[in-house]
Amino acid sequence: MKILPVHLDVFALIILLGVAQGLFLGLFFLTGERGKNLANRCLGWFTLALAAISGEIFLNYSNYTFRALWTVDFSEPINFVIAPLFYFYTFSRIWKRMPRRWLLHLIPFGIWLANAITWFYQPLEFKYNSYLHSQHPEMPYIDAESYLDEDFTGLRGYISEMTLLSCLIYAILSLLAIRKAMRRNPELKSSGQLHSLRVLSWLFALVPLLIILVKPQFQRDVGDYLLATYIAATIYATSFLVMRRSDFFREDKTPEPAADVRKKYERSALSEEIEENLLQKLNRLFDQEKPYLESDLSLPKLAQRLRTSPHHLSQLLNDRLEQSFFDLLATYRVREAQNLLQDSATAHLKIDEIAERVGYNSSSAFHTAFKRLTGQTPAQFRATATSSRSA
Known part of the structure; x- marks a missing residue:
């Protein structure tokens, strides 16, 4: 050959x-x-x-x-x-x-x-x-x-x-x-x-x-x-x-101490009127489009959709909501997960599938956030909701 x-x-x-x-x-x-x-x-x-x-x-x-x-x-x-x-x-x-x-x-x-x-x-x-x-x-x-x-x-x-x-x-x-x-x-x-x-x-x-x-x-x-x-x-x-x-490339994951946050925004030109307007836009966006369900949502991306700067959006979250960006995401995502966990139409979904559906790439991060905000694991919350429906 x-x-x-x-x-x-x-x-x-x-x-x-x-x-x-x-x-x-x-x-x-x-x-x-x-x-x-x-x-x-x-x-x-x-x-x-x-x-x-x-x-x-x-x-x-x-x-x-x-x-x-x-x-x-x-x-x-x-x-x-x-x-x-x-x-x-x-x-x-x-x-x-x-x-x-x-x-x-x-x-x-x-x-x-x-x-x-x-x-x-x-x-x-x-x-x-x-x-x-x-x-x-x-x-x-x-x-x-x-x-x-x-x-x-x-x-x-x-x-x-x-x-x-x-x-x-x-x-x-x-x-x-x-x-x-x-x-x-x-x-x-x-x-x-x-x-x-x-x-x-x-x-x-x-x-x-x-x-x-x-x-x-x-x-x-x-x-x-x-x-x-x-x-x-x-x-x-x-x-x-x-x-x-990937979460690996994201920033702003470590919350700043309250004193540092206040110092950071001391010289900001964001007025109360602008803050109120921006807060209304944020609530309307979250209610209508639910961007928090996107696993790759970041502070700059959200600021761009609200037509503001990441600095001003971060100030709004800290001043008016007393939350960091990641705390805000966790609040909305866990709330959405609660709806899915107690809805009989989505009872067939596994916990990991619900975690992904509400925007989490990591099931461990989802469990940690859920337990921190509700005092229960997702499985415990679903079991309680199921018992309430059958009672």
Whole structure:
């Protein structure tokens, strides 16, 4: 068997970095407290699936496959699971549960996985010829026989078209789910609560278009490196959106001593009339749009929506409400959580799901705030409310 030298260039580096970041991001979402959240688990498996597909493309593009022939087409079944996984993520992020009969969406993946079993047991010589066929058709094949029928479905020749169709269908389903959520709750559109989800959905929706543009321009699969480059860009865009929502990068979490607060605002020009007007705007915004439900709400973001400065908003909270920004958020979020915990319509939601619904990324932070403000844990509060309804 003839072996070509390893080929590394800028595209190979971008794809490899995307694979590494995809593996990291997938494990990040599947471990720790994050892994207890349904949407995080779906996103974690989705990014791992992208990393697997990109990994195979990297091996093919760089010619490393010659040195690991057993990896030929190892990720092929995953083509039929990436689109459902993204839809599961979108749906569970909005509704905090999986779609009905969600296992039916995985039937094509199951069929292809069964189809791939016979492929995995083919001799290396057979896989060598297959690799040449898809990546290096100019090279001479070697004599090889298959042990088993390598494609009992007879559909392997249409895998690009089927992948395109799958991505297109589930991209549309994801965008429709977001649209439905915004129609049911119009304030989500103005609050930007689903902005990150909408960005990722449009990025995923571009995959079918990219397949249409790339595949006709290249013989067989040699243009897949362009798809893998786009996948790497999508993975890093996801990482950016995750970091932007992270509590790690937020400031103003440590409340200032009262003496320091008074000193800080001694020279402020915020009059009582302006304070009263700003307080009315704040109450109206919280009542109508409920921005406190957004997990990434910050003092500067809230000030921008009220058309004031963070300094003046902070002064208002301390002077008129005698609260810090984070105390205010906790008050409203816990109040909203109490409504959900005692509502029979949301009795099916887990405590962690309620924590996320009211704006908390961390369930431990939610439990701490709830216990501090109510004197009870969320579970104790729900049990008391349930007893009161049944009495």
